[in-house]
Amino acid sequence: MNTIHNWNAWIGTDEAGKGDYFGPLVVAAVYVDPESLENFSDLGIADGKTLSKRRIRRIAELMRSDYEQHIVVVQKMPTEYNSLYDTLRKRGQNLNHLLALLHAEAIHTLANRVNAKHALVDKFAKNDLITGQLIQRGVAPTPLGIEIKQITKAERDIAVAAASIIARDVFLTGMDTLSETYEIRLPRGAYQVVEAGKEFVKMHGTKALGKVAKLHFNLTGTVCAP
Numbered sequence: 001m002n003t004i005h006n007w008n009a010w011i012g013t014d015e016a017g018k019g020d021y022f023g024p025l026v027v028a029a030v031y032v033d034p035e036s037l038e039n040f041s042d043l044g045i046a047d048g049k050t051l052s053k054r055r056i057r058r059i060a061e062l063m064r065s066d067y068e069q070h071i072v073v074v075q076k077m078p079t080e081y082n083s084l085y086d087t088l089r090k091r092g093q094n095l096n097h098l099l100a101l102l103h104a105e106a107i108h109t110l111a112n113r114v115n116a117k118h119a120l121v122d123k124f125a126k127n128d129l130i131t132g133q134l135i136q137r138g139v140a141p142t143p144l145g146i147e148i149k150q151i152t153k154a155e156r157d158i159a160v161a162a163a164s165i166i167a168r169d170v171f172l173t174g175m176d177t178l179s180e181t182y183e184i185r186l187p188r189g190a191y192q193v194v195e196a197g198k199e200f201v202k203m204h205g206t207k208a209l210g211k212v213a214k215l216h217f218n219l220t221g222t223v224c225a226p
Helices: 034-042 053-070 078-090 095-114 130-136 158-181 194-204 206-211 219-224
Strands: 010-016 025-032 071-076 118-122 147-151
Touching: 010 095, 010 158, 025 034, 025 053, 025 095, 025 158, 034 053, 034 158, 053 071, 053 095, 053 158, 071 078, 071 095, 071 158, 078 095, 078 206, 095 118, 095 130, 118 158, 130 147, 194 206, 194 219, 206 219
Parallel strands: 010 118, 118 147
Antiparallel strands: 010 025, 025 071
């Protein structure tokens, strides 16, 4: 696993659940310094989307065991996610603004804890929406504060890959919790979920759908149709 910059220590962030109809949206931030870089490399860290659920769980457990202070997670379960999304939509904003909000929160929290000066983000929008959120939190861009670099396919970097594993692990746990709570297996993804959605509505009613699903997805209309 490579690094794609010349920083000695930095934060990587990534999200999980953005494209999933059911379950939470999770953003994770992981701080890498020379010591943790060596240990993370030994764990076989890779993009969480390429690893099995069992492997994700194991690596995430090992990372938390030795480097809990290097990790920050921001999770929005469906009820809170839907409320926040509706608030942003009323301001003329969209999902990318919601993502920027969560990435900024994770970066801000972790940077304050470890005094990081650099952060690498898996790019999700054409414009830089994160820096504005950080400025609102009182974090100045470089040279006074933190440097934010946003690139596509940033999971090539070990810090972002580590963040993707943590985010995926928390997302999977959230999915398991919702499935157990409502006694129905909620599938991942956004294409083969209509049948499960209809079954959920049949069991718990339309009003409860927002407790497990991201309601702004176009699928909601199909799921709730008679």
